Amino acid sequence: MAFVQNFPFFCIILSMFSAIISFVMNGRIAKYIHVAMVTAVLILSLATLSFVAGTGESYTFMMGHFPAPWGNEIRIGELEALMAVFFSLIMMLSVFGGMAHIDREVQDSKKNLFYILLDLLMASLLALIYTNDLFTAYVFIEINTIAACGLIMIKKQGRTYVSALRYMIMSLVGSGLFLIGLTLLYSITGHLLMSPAKEALDQIIAVHSYQVPLMVIIILVTVGLGIKSGLYPFHTWIPDAYGYTTPSASAILSSLVSKGYIFLLIKIFYRVLGFDSIISSHMVNILFAFGVIGMIMGSVAAIKERNIRRMTAYSSVAQIGYIYMGLGLGTTAGVVAAVFHIISHGVMKSLLFLSISGLTEVSDGRSDYLSLRGAGLRNRIAGAAFTVGSLSMIGMPLLTGFISKYLFASAATTAGNKMITAWVVLAISTVLNTMYFMRTVLTLYRPVSAEVHKEYTLEKSKIERAAIIGLILLNIGLGVASQPVIKAIEAGLAMFG
Amino acid sequence: MGSFATNYEEIAAVLLFVIGMSNLVFQPNLLKKIIGLDIMDAAVYLFLAAKGYIEGRTAPIVVDGILDASHYINPVPAGLVLTGIVVSVSVSALMMALTVCLYREYHTLNIDEIMMKLRKEED
Numbered sequence: 001m002a003f004v005q006n007f008p009f010f011c012i013i014l015s016m017f018s019a020i021i022s023f024v025m026n027g028r029i030a031k032y033i034h035v036a037m038v039t040a041v042l043i044l045s046l047a048t049l050s051f052v053a054g055t056g057e058s059y060t061f062m063m064g065h066f067p068a069p070w071g072n073e074i075r076i077g078e079l080e081a082l083m084a085v086f087f088s089l090i091m092m093l094s095v096f097g098g099m100a101h102i103d104r105e106v107q108d109s110k111k112n113l114f115y116i117l118l119d120l121l122m123a124s125l126l127a128l129i130y131t132n133d134l135f136t137a138y139v140f141i142e143i144n145t146i147a148a149c150g151l152i153m154i155k156k157q158g159r160t161y162v163s164a165l166r167y168m169i170m171s172l173v174g175s176g177l178f179l180i181g182l183t184l185l186y187s188i189t190g191h192l193l194m195s196p197a198k199e200a201l202d203q204i205i206a207v208h209s210y211q212v213p214l215m216v217i218i219i220l221v222t223v224g225l226g227i228k229s230g231l232y233p234f235h236t237w238i239p240d241a242y243g244y245t246t247p248s249a250s251a252i253l254s255s256l257v258s259k260g261y262i263f264l265l266i267k268i269f270y271r272v273l274g275f276d277s278i279i280s281s282h283m284v285n286i287l288f289a290f291g292v293i294g295m296i297m298g299s300v301a302a303i304k305e306r307n308i309r310r311m312t313a314y315s316s317v318a319q320i321g322y323i324y325m326g327l328g329l330g331t332t333a334g335v336v337a338a339v340f341h342i343i344s345h346g347v348m349k350s351l352l353f354l355s356i357s358g359l360t361e362v363s364d365g366r367s368d369y370l371s372l373r374g375a376g377l378r379n380r381i382a383g384a385a386f387t388v389g390s391l392s393m394i395g396m397p398l399l400t401g402f403i404s405k406y407l408f409a410s411a412a413t414t415a416g417n418k419m420i421t422a423w424v425v426l427a428i429s430t431v432l433n434t435m436y437f438m439r440t441v442l443t444l445y446r447p448v449s450a451e452v453h454k455e456y457t458l459e460k461s462k463i464e465r466a467a468i469i470g471l472i473l474l475n476i477g478l479g480v481a482s483q484p485v486i487k488a489i490e491a492g493l494a495m496f497g
Numbered sequence: 498m499g500s501f502a503t504n505y506e507e508i509a510a511v512l513l514f515v516i517g518m519s520n521l522v523f524q525p526n527l528l529k530k531i532i533g534l535d536i537m538d539a540a541v542y543l544f545l546a547a548k549g550y551i552e553g554r555t556a557p558i559v560v561d562g563i564l565d566a567s568h569y570i571n572p573v574p575a576g577l578v579l580t581g582i583v584v585s586v587s588v589s590a591l592m593m594a595l596t597v598c599l600y601r602e603y604h605t606l607n608i609d610e611i612m613m614k615l616r617k618e619e620d
Binding site for chain 2: 135138139142145146149153156158159161162164165168169172173176179180183186187190192
């Protein structure tokens with residue numbers, strides 16, 4: 001076994017240990033530990049990615065010395081490694097991009113807790129990506145939920161407590177449903193590891209027994225993870241949760257936490273339930289319907305919203321709808337588009353949330369349209385970042401959002417009777433996106449009269465600026481050179497089967 | 498009807514799950530929400546334990562030298578229940594801590610009243 005093959009395990013254990021060590025450190029050292037950990041995870045994941053892409057096949061890594069049907073294992077393929085690279089990169093840029101805000105907004109005594117939560121989040125995301133065991137996935141889903149809840153309430157204000165409570169209630173319903181689905185699955189297959197469970201399920205499906213329990217399992221698992229990732233009718237917690245916490249936390253929650261659940265769902269579809277049985281159970285059609293409705297309703301809610309942070313949060317509802325729409329197409333091309341959109345939405349949304357904090361800063365800390373007039377002129381970098389993010393969201397060529405939309409549209413061509421619906425909704429959603437994002441961008445660059453204009457002395461944080469510029473470049477880079485990423489996703493999905 | 502009589506534990510578990518879940522979602526009182534959460538989780542453990550038990554077999558501890566697996570039940574479901582309990586304890590603790598914070602801030606346990614006060618605060 002090559003030494004590189006240990007790296008995914010190192011990543012998980014490294015992030016867990018940095019969380020544990022940070023408990024006895026003060027905020028400053030916890031910050032350094034976190035930054036070092038994420039950098040290490042990024043480098044290790046890059047090495048893993050190049051290794052897996054080189055060998056062209058996935059491998060399993062035994063946790064302990066018990067072989068397949070008994071022991072616990074993680075499984076590493078190209079898609080998993082790509083996701084780990086992306087998650088650690090976004091985590092790093094989001095934390096850098098809001099570092100000065102973390103220092104200001106989080107109480108000194110709670111700073112180390114903030115970084116512990118980020119460490120735990122990283123660990124649970126990595127475990128969700130890599131694990132090959134369903135019950136381990138459940139445990140890390142709960143760790144992820146708890147860490148996310150902590151991030152939402154880190155500012156310790158009444159508003160954020162309420163957001164955290166609403167988030168927890170929805171999330172707990174979701175994980176309860178997921179757990180009971182898992183229990184049913186275990187009782188009919190007798191396995192918790194994904195590959196043996198799939199083999200057992202294949203035999204069950206071949207003799208047409210247990211059809212009702214199988215249907216119930218598909219529904220419970222999909223709905224459970226759908227609730228947790230904020231699929232349309234269950235999205236009510238999103239604007240609250242993303243809208244009031246510290247900018248880094250908003251960026252991470254919107255671009256990583258919900259994506260971890262979606263990735264797990266894709267993995268369960270492919271590696272346990274089998275994508276064919278998902279298609280024959282018509283679950284894809286339900287996901288497609290909810291995704292499409294979410295794309296429209298999320299944008300409509302965003303148009304009605306006057307607070308731009310909440311507006312951006314509602315836009316996340318629409319973007320989650322895009323991802324589920326892609327899954328719901330029921331073709332490999334659709335899933336590729338969905339996975340690419342997971343990455344590209346993460347890149348766009350973290351940029352938007354980070355730039356919004358720069359804009360509200362030069363507007364007396366207010367985030368409604370009236371106060372934000374001319375904010376793009378007062379804080380040029382944040383204004384430019386918001387503009388790039390918005391253009392990318394709308395689907396401007398050369399930016400990553402365009403590639404997502406293009407992939408969705410071309411995936412729809414092979415999806416039979418869903419083609420027209422998908423195209424029409426993509427078009428409508430693009431128009432709606434344009435309406436609210438362009439309205440905001442125009443507001444940002446509207447010159448205000450001299451008496452309203454105040455001089456703001458910006459506390460210029462070099463790290464924040466560098467991170468925001470990095471995210472802008474990432475948006476452009478993914479838009480210009482998307483082919484390698486798409487190739488990697490395709491290869492990774494082929495390894496899933 | 499036969500399957501209802503043999504699967505009464507699972508039926509009870511599903512009923513409890515629904516009761517707990519509707520409490521968690523619809524109860525305005527935060528403490529009752531947490532109780533609902535606990536009922537919901539306990540229902541899943543009842544389900545797991547009921548699925549894991551086979552009539553007439555014992556725990557897989559060899560005392561009288563029988564090594565044949567057909568005499569024993571699978572110990573994994575019990576292990577899963579234990580793990581699940583640990584998870585749900587930590588989640589309940591977190592919810593209670595949140596409730597304490599909310600009570601200190603708004604002096605009520607009713608989520609509707611909290612939302613009303615919050616709206617007033619924002620206007």
